[in-house]
Amino acid sequence: MSSKDSFGARDTLSVGDKSYEIYRLDAVPGTEKLPYSLKVLAENLLRTEDGANITKDHIEAIAKWDPEADPSIEIQFTPARVIMQDFTGVPCIVDLATMREAVGELGGDPQKVNPLAPADLVIDHSVIADLFGRADAFERNVEIEYERNGERYQFLRWGQGAFHDFKVVPPGTGIVHQVNIEYLASVVMDRDGVAYPDTCVGTDSHTTMENGLGVLGWGVGGIEAEAAMLGQPVSMLIPRVVGFKLTGERRPGVTATDVVLTVTEMLRKHGVVGKFVEFYGEGVAEVPLANRATLGNMSPEFGSTAAIFPIDDVTIDYLRMTGRSDEQLALVEAYAKEQGMWHDPSREPKFSEYLELDLADVVPSIAGPKRPQDRIALDDAKSAFRKDIHNYVENGNSPAHSNIDEAVEETFPSSDPVALSFADEDAVEVVSAANGAEGRPTNPITVKSDERGEFVLDHGAVVIAAITSCTNTSNPEVMLGAALLAKNAVEKGLTSKPWVKTTMAPGSQVVTDYYDKAGLWPYLEKLGFFLVGYGCTTCIGNSGPLPDEISKAINDNDLSVTAVLSGNRNFEGRINPDVKMNYLASPPLVIAYALAGSMDFDFESDCLGTDNEGNQVFLKDIWPTQQDINDTIASAINTEMFVKNYADVFKGDERWRNLPTPSGDTFEWAEDSTYVRKPPYFDGMPAEPEPVTDITGARVLALLGDSVTTDHISPAGSIKPGTPAAQYLESHGVEKKDYNSYGSRRGNHEVMIRGTFANIRLKNQLLDDVSGGYTRDFTKGGEQAFIYDAAQNYAEQDIPLVVLGGKEYGSGSSRDWAAKGTRLLGVRAVITESFERIHRSNLIGMGVIPLQFPEGESAASLKLDGTETFDITGIEALNEGKTPKTVHVTATKEDGSKTEFDAVVRIDTPGEADYYRNGGILQYVLRNMLKSK
Incomplete structure (x- = not known):
């Protein structure tokens, strides 16, 4: 789509014997002072200005950015491409396949459901280290991977044929983010004769690794990624930008990992959630590209949206080393210099906040x-x-100590891998004279192994x-x-x-x-x-x-x-x-x-x-x-090495090429599949959204503490026998050895609903001293039950659900199933002390309202124990096109006493309000497709 070009920014850039259309930043006064990351956003708005979603006012707002101001101005960012890994990518393609059917059923053209932005999926999350410590481990693990995941891989191969601009990097190639920086990322895109900064959102939170290359992008939930693939811009507020100055040099023995763990600690302590971090200063030129990528990669761990380095000679050298063409190198350098995006340490932009690290202060570390x-x-x-x-x-301790325990304590860890023989009383006497273990709990156990001896x-x-x-x-x-x-x-x-x-x-x-x-x-x-x-x-x-x-x-x-x-x-x-x-x-x-x-x-x-x-x-x-x-x-x-390994990166090995591949524009769902099933998001969806309603008579499904991660909400790891997910698989003839992981089964909503809040370490405070996916079921007098089973009982009685949480709720991976599973269990609202960025937006994307306790308050301070019935009023104001700042919550205890408070509504932009009114982002996109026919 051509830009309205209100500033007359469209121009031509000649590089060698080739010319490119570009949108010049210097056509907009004020952009020269912006940090690098905001220059990328400014160009994005210039190029995609349409007079409706993206206007002249938006472009002026970013040019006049006030580093001191709190974010308040919404913009629509249109990423150049989307990248996915298979755990999060499979449900994306499942959803797109389902959308095709839904559009057709509502009288639209299924072919409209097609990526408008290039999308790459790298299969890298499905290999499990079943075998290790032996020469054939790789080959056997790949064989097992195909045995477990053949059905999913066939589905992805179908998607590659059915959707335009969608490519799959086969298993055994590498990790998505490494493939991204070594091959897929271009730094400056050339598409249809237009040159512009490479920007990319991904379905893995560590998409920010590309920030080390100067590529602006971050992790989004799968539902947001799908919308981006379908041409829907990412709604965001112009962020605060934290300038992080690097000085000095690392001491001998200090690694890039030590630096990144130190930076993670500093930035998490400083508070950068929802902000961009930008590295600057003379020291930037001394940071190798691989170390920049390491720092960018950890952005989710310190909570920032992005952690970016500007383009410079180091960037060009890396692109050259990894086999990019001379033409591409020339374009990146010429474009960056023309647009004022080339790093110049003598011209320091203004930042919202400042931090500094002398690399000489970093010490070897773990976390x-x-x-x-x-x-x-x-x-x-x-x-x-x-x-x-x-x-x-x-x-705080283990079973009662014995003399043998004390003897072993001082030999563990032993430099000799052979353990003491407990039958050897002389050996025990000799060692038991050693000092005690300074109060460290011990419980030494002798293990005998045919392969590993005794230890x-x-x-x-x-x-x-x-x-x-x-x-x-x-x-x-x-x-x-x-x-x-x-x-x-x-x-x-x-x-x-x-x-x-x-x-x-x-x-x-x-x-x-x-x-x-x-x-x-x-x-x-x-x-x-x-x-x-x-x-x-x-x-x-x-x-x-x-x-x-x-x-x-x-x-x-x-x-x-x-x-x-x-x-x-x-x-x-x-x-x-x-x-x-x-x-x-x-x-x-x-x-x-x-x-x-x-x-x-x-x-x-x-x-x-x-x-x-x-x-x-x-x-x-x-x-x-x-x-x-x-x-x-x-x-x-x-x-x-790079040229050879990426020469035919989409081809795959013989196993991949020989997979039987379904064909056709719509997918033929297999009724007996335990990996890929048609999800219910669009079942019975009307062409126009129904009004949103207040929440009445809701029960608490889970009362959770601080730092609840998306792993706690929707685990990716192994499926525990006896749990609802395992019961479902067994009822479909799947043996325990073939359970595979939750991550590998994300294309099957039946498994994933049952796995929501099923992490074995989850602590639901509705129960005492119980870990795992359990709650109290108040339809059964408050007895302990699996969360899934209780949710089904609540659904049968039309009782809505809420979840209560603490600080940093939803930190960790950009896991859309943490929001999808929450919604499909019947949760209408999540009330916490604070949210991490991606999970909050994912909840809205699934039609769940994110609410925060009043400043300084918590479930504990309000004396909420999860046995209450909740009424939440004020949500219906959204039907009038307004987003209320707060809604009123009344929690009624079993004795009739009430606790009342005004919860802060964390629907932060008008775009997010549109998604919520439509019941979710995909419903919003689908309805827009129908209107544009």
């Missing part, structure tokens, strides 16, 4: 045991673990050490640093502890190429870090099962064991159902903890083992120098 922002200096890791372990062991497990044992996730596997510095540390460890005679599940899941096949070229794979494999797959494994919950004997020992004895992973998410219950404590760390530290075998370990004073001469070996003895890492990068990585 945990359950939130990415809870950084721990590595020197303090042992003492921090000893404080935290008391929160994970029942009654002792205790609280704090590292049972998973995983190099995984887009945050770090895109970064050659930390990946080669880990491999060089492995080499040094092997040469000293060290080995990983036998109880540690060791996995390596690179973000792209390029990593394998440079490991091969550097000759480092054998050392990683010697420590058990065999390739298990190219995908998002442990970080998303696809860690796979622990060995049976280890899992049994943990569960039979209620051990609080740990995982160490090079990922970005470590929420409770996310990594593995057997593991209570999860720590984020750099890839080299993942290997170090595999050698140590326990979180109860001080790398400064505790030795990792002995070398071949009997000398003690400490971490400092095997840590590679920065020079070693730099030299290896220089000799092992080249452009040809």
